[in-house]
Amino acid sequence: MQQTRGRFSSRIGFVLAAAGSAVGLGNIWGFPTQAASNGGAAFLLVYLALAFCLAYPVLMTELVIGRYARGNPITALTAVSSNALSRALAPIIGGFGILVASLILSFYCIVGGWMMSHFLAELTCLLGFADTAAWLETFSISRSLFFTTVFMLLTIRIISQGVESGIERWSTRLMPLLLAMLVLLTLYVLTMDGAMEGLRVYLIPDFSRALSPSLIIKALGSAFFSLSLGVGTMLIYGSYIDDRESLPRLGTQVTIIDISIAVLAGFLILPAMYVALHNGVEIFAANGALISEDTLIFTVLPALFDKIGLAGGVVGTFFFLLMSIAALTSSISMLEVPVATAVEKSSMQRKLASYAVGGLILLISITIIMNFEQLFGATIAFTTRYSQPLLGMLICIYVAWVWHRGEVLQQLQKGSPDIETSAFWRIWPGYIKYVCPLVILIIFVQSF
Numbered sequence: 001m002q003q004t005r006g007r008f009s010s011r012i013g014f015v016l017a018a019a020g021s022a023v024g025l026g027n028i029w030g031f032p033t034q035a036a037s038n039g040g041a042a043f044l045l046v047y048l049a050l051a052f053c054l055a056y057p058v059l060m061t062e063l064v065i066g067r068y069a070r071g072n073p074i075t076a077l078t079a080v081s082s083n084a085l086s087r088a089l090a091p092i093i094g095g096f097g098i099l100v101a102s103l104i105l106s107f108y109c110i111v112g113g114w115m116m117s118h119f120l121a122e123l124t125c126l127l128g129f130a131d132t133a134a135w136l137e138t139f140s141i142s143r144s145l146f147f148t149t150v151f152m153l154l155t156i157r158i159i160s161q162g163v164e165s166g167i168e169r170w171s172t173r174l175m176p177l178l179l180a181m182l183v184l185l186t187l188y189v190l191t192m193d194g195a196m197e198g199l200r201v202y203l204i205p206d207f208s209r210a211l212s213p214s215l216i217i218k219a220l221g222s223a224f225f226s227l228s229l230g231v232g233t234m235l236i237y238g239s240y241i242d243d244r245e246s247l248p249r250l251g252t253q254v255t256i257i258d259i260s261i262a263v264l265a266g267f268l269i270l271p272a273m274y275v276a277l278h279n280g281v282e283i284f285a286a287n288g289a290l291i292s293e294d295t296l297i298f299t300v301l302p303a304l305f306d307k308i309g310l311a312g313g314v315v316g317t318f319f320f321l322l323m324s325i326a327a328l329t330s331s332i333s334m335l336e337v338p339v340a341t342a343v344e345k346s347s348m349q350r351k352l353a354s355y356a357v358g359g360l361i362l363l364i365s366i367t368i369i370m371n372f373e374q375l376f377g378a379t380i381a382f383t384t385r386y387s388q389p390l391l392g393m394l395i396c397i398y399v400a401w402v403w404h405r406g407e408v409l410q411q412l413q414k415g416s417p418d419i420e421t422s423a424f425w426r427i428w429p430g431y432i433k434y435v436c437p438l439v440i441l442i443i444f445v446q447s448f
């Protein structure tokens, strides 16, 4: 079986693919807008602390377990099970992770579709097709249905091509492009009038907001979402890593890229909002708070791009292209979870599995679009705020309490022969055994 499984062809291939999964709407949209409405730099500090102290150790558990088992989440949790109870629970927990990955993809495709339609709206507007641009820019069921389908088809197409010629090839093409666009856009926006006010909001902490339980669970969910944790994505990507690679090193690189891009995106989004304010676009709601997350990206920014004429059109086009790319490199990693499972559990061909599973998830997306008010927000909260941290905690428990410590060490020694004497091995095992599960549990319980 090992021969027929996909593999990343190089270290950089894995790093860009995993960073591609991690860097997505969560970084460029979710994090900056949450920081904006939750105490600016204080939220940033809470987020950084949670990302390094909780999300990174959990990421490591997924990579280790994935590379050891070389299989989907169900196979992997079963492979490390050492008693009847853990063996019985493994398919339930693994299966739940796969379900959550699919549900995340179902709403992610809707948002990815909006990003694409806004990209085309900016482009058609630049080219002078005002009517088309107006349709593309306006929220409607028909628009959502169309672009969600297009976005899903793109995702399916890449996944049907496999690990090396699909995931790795597209991630290594798209990620450098994404980074270049993000840096250029940020530099440009920072030169505009009003940008400094946004920087101030981003960088001056308001601690009275940042330490409330509801905010901490948001930041935790945000950090877990941002690193694609709990749902088997990183576990599956880990299963495609070569035995010669050092897992702690790869995990650190992915975490640093992910966090840096979130922080960098804050330097783009917050200043852009205040540039919009400076240009007469309303960014505060009636109650004096900042306009909420979705409205921000889809009304404030397009209004800003409109106001600043031709340059605005060009910036807007690149901005939404950036968002679409970020969404696509993440959506493929979500679809990979159920597709890899389907391929491994049945004798289905990858191509057929990609279209069948992708098609099913598209049906869920369509159901959400048709019952938007009831289902959209609820799906996001259920999957990202509650299920992801909970699943992350369970994976920690499997690695730290169920699996034999000697085998964990052996797996880590592949690619890092000296790990036993390193600081990582001195801290991490105890950390994922006691600290991570306990802290996640406390934050979780507090949020109710």
Ligand code: PHE
Pocket: 021, 022, 023, 024, 025, 026, 027, 101, 104, 225, 226, 227, 228, 229, 231, 233, 330, 331, 333, 334
């Ligand atoms: N990490 C992605 C983002 O920040 C979202 C994601 C979640 C991807 C879960 C895969 C699995 O947008």
